[in-house]
Amino acid sequence: MPLTLYDKIYQEHLVNPDDKEAPLLYIDSHLIFEVPTAQAFDGLRKSNRPVRRTDLTLATVDHNVPTNDRSKYQDAVSFVKEPQARTQITLLEKNIKEHDIRYFGMADRRQGIVHVVGPEQGLTLPGSTLFCGDSHTPTHGAVGALAVSGGTSDIEHVLATQTVLQKKYKNFRVQVEGELRLGVYSKDIILHLLGKIGTAGATGCVVEFCGSTIRNLSMEARMVLCNMSIEGGARTGLVAPDEVTFEYLKGRPLVPSGAEWDKAMAYWKTLHSDEYARWDFSVDIDAADIAPSITWGTSPDDVIPITGHLPDPTDFDDEEPLKAAAIRRALQYMDLKPKMLATDIKIDRVFIGSCTNARIEDLRAAARVARGRKVADSVYAMVVPGSGLVKQQAESEGLDVILKGAGFDWREAGCSMCLAMNPDVLSPGERCASTTNRNFEGRQGPGGRTHLVSPAMAAAAAIKGHLTDVRELMTTGNGSIAVTQLTLEGDRVSSYGKVASSASAPDSESRNGTVAKRPAEEAKRSVEGIPKFDVVHSVPAPFNMRNINTDLVIPGDFLKTTKRTGLGPHLFQELRYDSTTHEEIPEFVLNQEPYRKSKILLCTGENFGCGSSREHAVWALVDFGIRCVIAPSFASIFFNNSGKNGLLAIPLDDSAALQKIHAEGLAKREVKVDLPSQEIRDAEGYLIASFKVDAYTKHCLLNGLDDISNTLMSEEKICEFEAKQQTKFPWLFGRIRKLQSPRRLGLHLPGAQDVFDW
The missing domain is CATH 3.30.499.10 (Aconitase, domain 3)
Structure with a gap:
C-alpha cells in the first residue's frame, strides 16, 4: 500500500504494532532543557527510576538564560540574577550530573536554543524520531525526522521508558510550487499558510511540505516552515530528505560517517511519500501569490x-460573531484601528x-x-x-x-x-x-x-x-x-561552520552508557498516580472565546516554577486581574460566584489550549479546581496533557448541546459530567449530550493510573524493540556519548568555572 513519509516513520517506530489502544512510539533522540524538566526528574527520583537511555539524551539551557555579555562569566549561580530562573538552571545541572547526561551549559559555546542546537550537532537525522518538551519541536522535521513534543509528563515518560504514547494522526500535504519573488522568505510562506488555514486548520494532522518551492529551499529555510507548523494546529511538520538534506548533515558531530554513512544514506533515500499515498487534507499554494x-x-x-489593510470587525458581525469579537479584542489590545x-x-x-x-x-x-x-x-x-x-x-x-x-x-x-x-x-x-x-x-x-x-x-x-x-x-x-x-562576500559556507567530529574519543567513553538502564521491579509502579475522575457535579463557568492559548491560560513568567502545584491563583492572569492595580476584574467569570468554585469550564469557541506544549496550563486549571473543560475542539498537545493530569477534556462539536450547557451556566444551575456513562446531564437528569473518550484515557482517569506505570508493565516489548532497532539502525545509538567536552574542543568560555568536562 502506498504510504506517506509520516506513515513510514511512524510504523517503523511502533514498539508493538498490535497495540491499537495505547500505541508506543520509540524515541531515537531526546532533547531536554531547563524549564519543564525539574518536575520530570523529581518524578523519576520519587519512583526510584533511572534515565533509561543516557546515550539518546542531550541537554542545553535556553529559555531562562540572560543574553547579555558573558565575557566575565564564571558560573550559572552568579550569572543568572532572577532567583526562579537560576533555580531551574541549577536544578537541571544537578540532574544531568546525577544521571550522567551530556550537557551544553552557558560555559559551552555549543549552548543555544534547543531547536537550533539539535540540527546543528546532527542529532536530528532522517527517518528518526525525536522528542522534546517544547511545542516548536517540529523544527527538526525539516530533515525528514518525526519530531514530536509534549508536556512534563511526556518528558518523564521518555526519560523512564524511551517511548512516548502517540496515536496515529492524519496526513496533511502543503504543496508550494513556483519561484518566490523578491523579498519573500520562508517566514512569509508559513505566515501565508496560517492566514489561509487558521490556527486550527491542521489540528490532528502531520503536515508534509512538498513542491518545487520547498525543494529549492535551504535546510534552514525548511526549518522555519516546520517550526511554525504547530501554529496551524499540526502535531508536527515534515520535509522529505533530499540532496540538500544530505549536504547539510554530512560532517556534523552526531552524523554517521564512513560505512555507517553509506548504510544510513541507503535508508534515507527511501524516505519520501509514495506517488499514490493517501492524503486526508491538501492545500496548494502558488509561490507567486506570497508577499512579504x-x-x-x-x-x-x-x-x-x-x-x-487591517480587518474591520463589522464585516463579520452577522455571520461570524466570535471572529468579530476576536478581531475587536485584538485591535483593542494592539491599539490599532480597523482598515x-x-x-x-x-x-x-x-x-x-x-x-x-x-x-x-x-x-x-x-x-x-x-x-x-x-x-x-x-x-x-x-x-x-x-x-x-x-x-x-x-x-x-x-x-x-x-x-x-x-x-x-x-x-x-x-x-x-x-x-x-x-x-x-x-x-x-x-x-x-x-x-x-x-x-x-x-x-x-x-x-x-x-x-x-x-x-x-x-x-x-x-x-x-x-x-x-x-x-x-x-x-x-x-x-x-x-x-x-551565501556569505555577504558570495562564498558558500556550511551553516554554523564545522565542529570537529568526536571520532577520536576513547572507545571506553563511546561505549559507556549505551545499554538501557532498566527499572527495578518495584519501581515499575509509580508512588503517585493521577487524580481519579468519575462523576462531577458543578455549575459550568461559561466562556465565549475562540483560540484560548496557553499563554492566556498561564503567562510565561509562571513557567519558572519547579513544582506542579501553586499555579491556580495565576490562572487566566491577564483576564482576571487589572494589570495596573492587580485587583480582580469583577466582570471576569471566574471572579464571580458561583463560578469561583466551578469544576467545569465551558468554552463555546474552538481550538482551546492552542500554543505551547507547556503542561503548566493544565496544572493551573487543575490547581484552580477545574476537573473538566468542554469546548468544540482542542489543540492536540493540550488535549493529550489533560488526561495525564486528571483533567477531562471533552471535544463537543454539537452546537446545540454547547449552547444548552452555556445556558445552564448562565442560569447558575449544575450539570453532571458522567465519565463511566460518557454523558452530560442537566440538574433535572435530562441528557444534554453524549461524548466520546478513548478507552485508554478513560481507564487511566477512572483508576487514577499514570502512563509510565502502564508502559513499564510491558517493558519486555521495549527491550525487544531496542534490540531490533540497534541492529537495523546502529548509527542512532551511543553517538551522544561520543561528544567531547568543550575544553577538548576549545569551545569553553575562558573564565568559566562550571565547564562540564565529562
Missing part, C-alpha cells in the same frame, strides 16, 4: 501582506532571534538589509543568535560588525525575547517587529504588542521605524532567499 507578510493581531493567523494600512504601524523595538529565525542565514538576511543603514532613533533593535556556534560563525563573517554599526544590539545565545521568561521583555504598550513564532497577548512581556515578520522585514522596520515593505530596500542581489545561503 506581517501579523497585525494576537494570533499567528492574523496575517496580511505588508501592502494590506488602517500595515505600513502605518509604528514600532518601538525589533527582535531578531528565536528557534524560528536565529540561524546564520537569518542573520545574513538581516545584515544585507542593514548594511550601510542606521536603526531609527525611536527604535531599540536586538539580534540574538540561536547558539554560540551561530554567533561565532556570524562574527567570522563580519555580520556583527555590520549589525552593530547599524545600531543593533548584538547579544549572546538564548530564547531571549521570544517569550517573557528572561530579562529580555517588552514593557507594557511597547510594539515589536519580531522574528519569533507567536504574537499572543503578553507573549513578549505583559502588555507588549508583537508583529511577526521575517528577519529581512524586521531589519527594514528597525531602519524605518515602522512596518515597512522590505522590497523598497532591496535589489535582486540582496533580496533573494537563495543568497542567504
Whole structure:
C-alpha cells in the first residue's frame, strides 16, 4: 500500500504494532532543557527510576538564560540574577550530573536554543524520531525526522521508558510550487499558510511540505516552515530528505560517517511519500501569490501582506460573531484601528532571534538589509543568535560588525525575547517587529504588542521605524532567499561552520552508557498516580472565546516554577486581574460566584489550549479546581496533557448541546459530567449530550493510573524493540556519548568555572 513519509516513520517506530489502544512510539533522540524538566526528574527520583537511555539524551539551557555579555562569566549561580530562573538552571545541572547526561551549559559555546542546537550537532537525522518538551519541536522535521513534543509528563515518560504514547494522526500535504519573488522568505510562506488555514486548520494532522518551492529551499529555510507548523494546529511538520538534506548533515558531530554513512544514506533515500499515498487534507499554494507578510493581531493567523489593510470587525458581525469579537479584542489590545494600512504601524523595538529565525542565514538576511543603514532613533533593535556556534560563525563573517554599526544590539545565545521568561521583555504598550513564532497577548512581556515578520522585514522596520515593505530596500542581489545561503562576500559556507567530529574519543567513553538502564521491579509502579475522575457535579463557568492559548491560560513568567502545584491563583492572569492595580476584574467569570468554585469550564469557541506544549496550563486549571473543560475542539498537545493530569477534556462539536450547557451556566444551575456513562446531564437528569473518550484515557482517569506505570508493565516489548532497532539502525545509538567536552574542543568560555568536562 502506498504510504506517506509520516506513515513510514511512524510504523517503523511502533514498539508493538498490535497495540491499537495505547500505541508506543520509540524515541531515537531526546532533547531536554531547563524549564519543564525539574518536575520530570523529581518524578523519576520519587519512583526510584533511572534515565533509561543516557546515550539518546542531550541537554542545553535556553529559555531562562540572560543574553547579555558573558565575557566575565564564571558560573550559572552568579550569572543568572532572577532567583526562579537560576533555580531551574541549577536544578537541571544537578540532574544531568546525577544521571550522567551530556550537557551544553552557558560555559559551552555549543549552548543555544534547543531547536537550533539539535540540527546543528546532527542529532536530528532522517527517518528518526525525536522528542522534546517544547511545542516548536517540529523544527527538526525539516530533515525528514518525526519530531514530536509534549508536556512534563511526556518528558518523564521518555526519560523512564524511551517511548512516548502517540496515536496515529492524519496526513496533511502543503504543496508550494513556483519561484518566490523578491523579498519573500520562508517566514512569509508559513505566515501565508496560517492566514489561509487558521490556527486550527491542521489540528490532528502531520503536515508534509512538498513542491518545487520547498525543494529549492535551504535546510534552514525548511526549518522555519516546520517550526511554525504547530501554529496551524499540526502535531508536527515534515520535509522529505533530499540532496540538500544530505549536504547539510554530512560532517556534523552526531552524523554517521564512513560505512555507517553509506548504510544510513541507503535508508534515507527511501524516505519520501509514495506517488499514490493517501492524503486526508491538501492545500496548494502558488509561490507567486506570497508577499512579504506581517501579523497585525494576537494570533499567528492574523496575517496580511505588508501592502494590506487591517480587518474591520463589522464585516463579520452577522455571520461570524466570535471572529468579530476576536478581531475587536485584538485591535483593542494592539491599539490599532480597523482598515488602517500595515505600513502605518509604528514600532518601538525589533527582535531578531528565536528557534524560528536565529540561524546564520537569518542573520545574513538581516545584515544585507542593514548594511550601510542606521536603526531609527525611536527604535531599540536586538539580534540574538540561536547558539554560540551561530554567533561565532556570524562574527567570522563580519555580520556583527555590520549589525552593530547599524545600531543593533548584538547579544549572546538564548530564547531571549521570544517569550517573557528572561530579562529580555517588552514593557507594557511597547510594539515589536519580531522574528519569533507567536504574537499572543503578553507573549513578549505583559502588555507588549508583537508583529511577526521575517528577519529581512524586521531589519527594514528597525531602519524605518515602522512596518515597512522590505522590497523598497532591496535589489535582486540582496533580496533573494537563495543568497542567504551565501556569505555577504558570495562564498558558500556550511551553516554554523564545522565542529570537529568526536571520532577520536576513547572507545571506553563511546561505549559507556549505551545499554538501557532498566527499572527495578518495584519501581515499575509509580508512588503517585493521577487524580481519579468519575462523576462531577458543578455549575459550568461559561466562556465565549475562540483560540484560548496557553499563554492566556498561564503567562510565561509562571513557567519558572519547579513544582506542579501553586499555579491556580495565576490562572487566566491577564483576564482576571487589572494589570495596573492587580485587583480582580469583577466582570471576569471566574471572579464571580458561583463560578469561583466551578469544576467545569465551558468554552463555546474552538481550538482551546492552542500554543505551547507547556503542561503548566493544565496544572493551573487543575490547581484552580477545574476537573473538566468542554469546548468544540482542542489543540492536540493540550488535549493529550489533560488526561495525564486528571483533567477531562471533552471535544463537543454539537452546537446545540454547547449552547444548552452555556445556558445552564448562565442560569447558575449544575450539570453532571458522567465519565463511566460518557454523558452530560442537566440538574433535572435530562441528557444534554453524549461524548466520546478513548478507552485508554478513560481507564487511566477512572483508576487514577499514570502512563509510565502502564508502559513499564510491558517493558519486555521495549527491550525487544531496542534490540531490533540497534541492529537495523546502529548509527542512532551511543553517538551522544561520543561528544567531547568543550575544553577538548576549545569551545569553553575562558573564565568559566562550571565547564562540564565529562
